[in-house]
Amino acid sequence: MLYSMKMMREMEHRIEKLYRQGKIVGGVFFGRGQEAISTGSAILTEAEDAVCPCHRDLAAFLIRGMEPWVIFAHYLGRRDGPTRGRDGNTHMGSLKHRIISYISSMAAIVPVANGVAFSFQYRKQPNVVLCYFGDGATSRGEWHEAMNYGAVFKLPIVYLCNNNKYAYSTPTQRQMAVAHITDRASGYGMPCRRVDGNDVLAVYEATQEAILQARSGGGPTLIECETFRMSGHSAHDGAEYVPKELFEEWAGKCPIARFEKVLRERGLLTAEEIARMYERIAEEIEQAVQRAEESPFPDAGELLDGVFADSQAKNPQAAASPAKGN
Amino acid sequence: MLYSMKMMREMEHRIEKLYRQGKIVGGVFFGRGQEAISTGSAILTEAEDAVCPCHRDLAAFLIRGMEPWVIFAHYLGRRDGPTRGRDGNTHMGSLKHRIISYISSMAAIVPVANGVAFSFQYRKQPNVVLCYFGDGATSRGEWHEAMNYGAVFKLPIVYLCNNNKYAYSTPTQRQMAVAHITDRASGYGMPCRRVDGNDVLAVYEATQEAILQARSGGGPTLIECETFRMSGHSAHDGAEYVPKELFEEWAGKCPIARFEKVLRERGLLTAEEIARMYERIAEEIEQAVQRAEESPFPDAGELLDGVFADSQAKNPQAAASPAKGN
Amino acid sequence: MAERTYLEAIREGIWEEMERDGDVFLLGEDIGAYGGAFKVTAGMLEHFGERRIIDTPLAENAFLGAAIGAAIMGLRPIVELQFADFITTAYDQIVNYAAKARYRWGAGVPMVIRGPSGGGVHGGPFHSNNPEMPFVHTPGLKVVVPASAYDAKGLIKAAIRDPDPVLYFEHKLLYRRIKEEIPAGDYVVPLGQARIARVGRDVSVITYGAMVFVALEAAEVLAKEGIEAEVIDLRCLVPLDEEAVLASVRKTSRVILLHEDTMQGGFAGELAGRIAEKAFESLDAPLMRIASPDCPVPFSAPLEEAFLPNAKDVIEAARSLKAY
Amino acid sequence: MAERTYLEAIREGIWEEMERDGDVFLLGEDIGAYGGAFKVTAGMLEHFGERRIIDTPLAENAFLGAAIGAAIMGLRPIVELQFADFITTAYDQIVNYAAKARYRWGAGVPMVIRGPSGGGVHGGPFHSNNPEMPFVHTPGLKVVVPASAYDAKGLIKAAIRDPDPVLYFEHKLLYRRIKEEIPAGDYVVPLGQARIARVGRDVSVITYGAMVFVALEAAEVLAKEGIEAEVIDLRCLVPLDEEAVLASVRKTSRVILLHEDTMQGGFAGELAGRIAEKAFESLDAPLMRIASPDCPVPFSAPLEEAFLPNAKDVIEAARSLKAY
Ligand SMILES: Cc1ncc(C[n+]2csc(CCOP(=O)(O)OP(=O)(O)O)c2C)c(N)n1
Ligand SMILES: Cc1ncc(C[n+]2csc(CCOP(=O)(O)OP(=O)(O)O)c2C)c(N)n1
């Protein structure tokens, strides 16, 4: 888990650098300070489970097996990315990895994630879905419809909210008149848990329990992971609206540093081993970026491929069909 | 209040008859058995307050001063209805009466009702809005967005849910995994009350308290009125899916009979006075129907009037503009 | 062969597909015990059970989204909208999720969204809409508009088997009003093939849905005046059988574009664009569009009657084109 | 006169209207302290205060609905969508509530819905859309698409003063890219009047939004070849200045219909319908439509470049029309 968190952190640093260099265009979002959430949960998925990560959950992509170079290729708009250059930043999906792509409309993925969970239920497969979203997204109607729907049908799904205290520039107290996202779960009749989202072990334990319940037909759980967005909303946002003290306070709660400490204290990894792991990560990233930059841009001739099935080209990075006839 | 409830009951019977005669076309909906809800609440509004009734709240229209013959004219598609024949059944609105029309998309009125309440807040007027909807509507995302929004901005509004145990053919337990609509209020940080919706005095008291709070800047309240739909979903629905016993059980809880009893027991009205009132109602209805049937149908030449302001004709039944420039 | 109403033909098509493929299932409001607001799914709960005939909460985003997710995993959901008008409440899921998933990341969304559309039954502004255009305009969606019982069955089957999201708009006026002999068993009407509903040489009336009958009614009258109208029933708006349209235009050189949906931004414009680009040389007269005027669908009978295009409109247009 | 970017012109127009009329207020996400994702509302919170510059929760139905209710009561809300793309999430409120209220029961809804639309900035499939068509097709809504700083200010003012719901789609590519001298104080550009952006006699290019600049660029090149293109900037799609369109067609007899929005069901079709009905006699060549191809807006630079119509497309079309 330390590896995933650190890999996510460093990849995002590298993505930011590429963005500042003008090599990555459009906008980029980071999950800085929030790495424990996607890591501590996605690590629990089995091969046939599915994840629906949102824009601050890069570790979920990594844990599901999407290779760093493929991710960089995606950000760079290259043909070897899972969208073959059709989409950018965290809008990645891959049937092969059972990563279901979110779309920009916040919370629109939640009803869709329910449908993926439903397919497991329908086919009597013992699998679960992890569905991620932010605090702001819970103000949206689709979120409500989906939470209610998941509870009514007891779908095998775990809803993971990263409460990072802001939706863009808007603090949670302007998003809602309650203190916690979990205050909402009672309206759906599903269990909920609130955990320290910067403690990867706490996320792990809560998710484990929720997955167990979901797999055994007990229905969904809402987990609120309290955390803080240690960046602007996107790379072009300086976040001047965030009080400095908040950044300082939460810097002291870095999930990576905290987990390092746990591992060292429990004698599971030495400082040296950690340093070596980090070196390896740095190297892997450089190799990945290099390989991604060698990937060609898509060709203008591909523009219309795959609007419909009859014009779809094969994409080795994403295309494994999960079932017949699709 | 007895008058309003009875008038609503009898008008709906008359509407049903006109429908069965083929004089009213399209579909018609009744609030049979639910008359206490719109009556016990709307009766509390002051002249400048506003109501947003839904499809089982005919008494709210009456209490706000819409005349029975105008309502019949509306159902009959005549020019003297508040929509001049453009819309039918309970889709009535009138600025003059501060009745804000709902639209068919269930719960879509709730955000709009918030906006009406906001206008009071913005203009520092001491007014409130009563917004009505059914149990099924609370499954919709717009409902959630609006409840949250109303709570965040502490809008002067009262949300009244008629929980009549069914949304069309779907019983509440298939709509949600919680027992009560009020279970949802905790997710919005607003107070809630659950009352016997067939007891007009209980509705009255709960609404009175909520209005007081709203008027004094204390924000919204959600009131759940437990009741039962003593008809099919609309006049063409035989409601075979409803267990007979439920109809029998709730027939014994008729809000009109109950309130009659209270009035007699407290010595406020004698059986005779009540009988006379009912006779008067019957007469008024016959006169109203007659007058409505004398109202002309709209002329084909009016078809395009009022799509935009520059082609809008004046409609005496609805058109009083609430403010300058509109 | 068996005699079937338009509505029965839809039911039969769905029923047979559900028998054929265990991955096909239904989602919607009141489709189970109640059999749907128009009874299209009557009897299905009893036959197929709760696993496959699913009554949902009143939440279009939730169940359309669920259908999308299930389709991505290879199931074949059919979603019923109680009225097609309510598609506006789950618009984002359709145009942003379902329509774009394959293009973006290769995830096919084989689902059907169906429901009653159209006016003529005094449904008023919220139960009479023809909601096809925003979906015609969204790349990645297919749009089907059957006008006969034969097509209703053959097209719903094609839609269910299609690997992409298909919007299938039934016309509620036709549900019980038309009845035809149709083949008893399995047959498919492929998406994207128009039908010549009546052969003619003088003027082409290009239309779809309930307006096919208006065009045919007008053609009867016109024939008596010696004007032979050719009526093209498009059957699908996407994919469009452009060749059939252009062929008819080349043959008659005079064109009426007819639909029940409102005029501005309606499908007649798209057809006009294609014809004026690709068959300009063949035209001997201006194109004529006939559509509902640009206002909400009114409730009251005289207004709705004035609103809906009728045979008289078509007859007059054909005469004026002939005289041009 | 003062030099203003397109973005500044919008801000100035809103600012002046807020000064003029205390009933005008703003609703949207992150428009207060942050000044909006594109900073259109920068400085407004400080000047007008929290009562009139309102940051909302992330809930488009809630705040669009609230704006509708407030407008019915006579206030003049302006709603900012963070990206115009997200209008899909509150679609029902707009097309069913706002658009129909006046027609149904005489309740006017004087509100403006505005936001950044359009591509060319690598925004990908969800931040590059041109969402005008479903609203053009909905009776009761007006649709404004400014292309210059002068118009941006004059049209936002007209939109705010209009008694009906107006959709005002800004083009994000123009925000800081164009800068003009515009009048310092109050002026209004009335809705429904097109502008001749360049006078010509050989071919009419009828367009709007950022494509006006593509048309002008093409016209420069064509002029050197002796082809004088007339460029019509529609400014409003609803109400449409049909007379200006037809007048140009009658003058040049050759027509290119150009927009950035995708082709099928796009506005070019509506124009084609009107022209082929009403100026058929004047046409000396087929109509030509130039629009984005029917796929989602792709992210990667070479794909987006291939996707967006450009001057070369217009030049080639004009040449072929000239040669026709
Ligand atoms: C429906 C919709 N409206 C607006 C936006 C613009 N937007 C993108 S992210 C965002 C804030 C999201 O906040 P939250 O859900 O808390 O996630 P976070 O970014 O904090 O992780 C907004 C407003 C959007 N993506 N979708
Ligand atoms: C968005 C939407 N979907 C579906 C419908 C069709 N419909 C009309 S009323 C209704 C049931 C409403 O139930 P509830 O809110 O409980 O109100 P009730 O009729 O019981 O008073 C349904 C499904 C609708 N009007 N709007």
Ligand SMILES: [Mg+2]
């Ligand atoms: Mg957040």
Ligand SMILES: [Mg+2]
């Ligand atoms: Mg109900």
